[in-house]
Amino acid sequence: MRKTLMAYLLGLTIAYAQQYNFNIMDGINETLRVVEVAYKSGAEEKDIYHFEKARAYSDVSMFLASEQDGIGSKMFAIKSMNSASKALGGLKGLDSLNLLSHQEFEKLTGLSIAEVNERLMYLRENKGESCAPKELAKAEVAYDALVYEASKEQINQMVLLKLYNDAVNNSLLAKEKLDSAIESKLECYTGKVELPVALKEEPKEQEEKVEKKMPQEEPLMVSARIHFDFDKYSIKREYIPLLNEVVKTLKENPNVRVRIEGYTDNIGTKAYNDKLAMKRAKAVKDYLVKHGIEESRIDTVGFGKERYIASNETAIGRFTNRRADFIILRLSSQ
Numbered sequence: 001m002r003k004t005l006m007a008y009l010l011g012l013t014i015a016y017a018q019q020y021n022f023n024i025m026d027g028i029n030e031t032l033r034v035v036e037v038a039y040k041s042g043a044e045e046k047d048i049y050h051f052e053k054a055r056a057y058s059d060v061s062m063f064l065a066s067e068q069d070g071i072g073s074k075m076f077a078i079k080s081m082n083s084a085s086k087a088l089g090g091l092k093g094l095d096s097l098n099l100l101s102h103q104e105f106e107k108l109t110g111l112s113i114a115e116v117n118e119r120l121m122y123l124r125e126n127k128g129e130s131c132a133p134k135e136l137a138k139a140e141v142a143y144d145a146l147v148y149e150a151s152k153e154q155i156n157q158m159v160l161l162k163l164y165n166d167a168v169n170n171s172l173l174a175k176e177k178l179d180s181a182i183e184s185k186l187e188c189y190t191g192k193v194e195l196p197v198a199l200k201e202e203p204k205e206q207e208e209k210v211e212k213k214m215p216q217e218e219p220l221m222v223s224a225r226i227h228f229d230f231d232k233y234s235i236k237r238e239y240i241p242l243l244n245e246v247v248k249t250l251k252e253n254p255n256v257r258v259r260i261e262g263y264t265d266n267i268g269t270k271a272y273n274d275k276l277a278m279k280r281a282k283a284v285k286d287y288l289v290k291h292g293i294e295e296s297r298i299d300t301v302g303f304g305k306e307r308y309i310a311s312n313e314t315a316i317g318r319f320t321n322r323r324a325d326f327i328i329l330r331l332s333s334q
Contacts (some may be wrong), residue, residue, distance in 0.1 A: 030077060034220050037220055038051060047089075047092055050083045053087075057079040057082075074224045081249065082249040085255075088330070089253075089255075122175065124136075131182075131189055132181075219331055224325070228323065230265075233279040246328060256331070257298070259327045260285055262302040263280070265321040283324070
């Protein structure tokens with residue numbers, strides 16, 4: 001009896017791990033594609049600060065996936081898509097940054113955050129975006145991930161330390177670069193173009209105008225997923241941070257839409273499950289609308305007893321199938 005139970009539990013564990021790893025790899029490929037599409041569409045030239053944030057968020061997404069944090073990985077994949085969308089739009093300007101309380105953080109982790117806070121504010125107030133865009137972007141993304149990890153009920157100390165070191169090191173590199181620009185009175189800081197004397201005196205030759213053909217912009221797309229308890233359509237608390245990130249992305253990118261697809265497992269009649277699937281999709285939509293997203297930007301559909309992504313022979317498989325997938329799409333501006 002005991003051996004049978006152990007074999008059953010082992011089978012569940014293996015099935016769950018296989019499905020979990022599949023979802024992680026799918027997410028990693030997705031976030032890599034977002035950065036690739038943004039790069040091919042000229043995002044780096046349009047807005048290097050946000051493009052570098054898209055890359056750094058993608059790296060964090062993959063790192064959290066490797067630490068088996070599926071929700072966190074998806075959150076930062078969405079953040080990557082958000083930054084890529086801003087870069088493609090040439091948004092410019094700094095993103096908001098929520099600073100950690102240095103007393104609470106030190107008490108919680110034993111690490112000092114006060115100097116990092118001060119350094120980031122110095123960079124943001126003194127044209128760090130212009131003079132050290134890559135380093136500032138990486139520092140802010142690491143800090144954002146640090147805020148996320150520190151907010152967990154169960155903190156992974158190794159992850160926290162890695163993110164803390166990334167925030168410290170990149171903010172130091174950014175400050176060093178900015179200080180050098182200030183000392184040398186570089187254009188990125190002064191805003192003035194200093195031409196050599198010889199060029200100032202020589203008359204400008206008429207340059208041949210060459211029409212540059214901008215690369216065709218492809219849509220950016222990233223998906224996320226939440227799961228439901230049996231015969232329920234209420235949103236579980238653990239998925240709220242993920243939904244909040246979707247809200248933030250939609251608010252900051254007016255040309256981004258979302259499609260929500262509801263699903264069930266194979267228990268129950270088709271008619272009942274079709275209605276339940278739609279209720280799950282609508283529950284997600286209602287959350288987004290409640291938090292300020294226009295209904296016209298949200299499409300919903302319920303699939304019920306179809307399009308399974310796991311076997312319905314196990315409890316874990318059925319839980320995996322009871323889901324709402326939402327696909328966040330930035331439409332091409334072309």
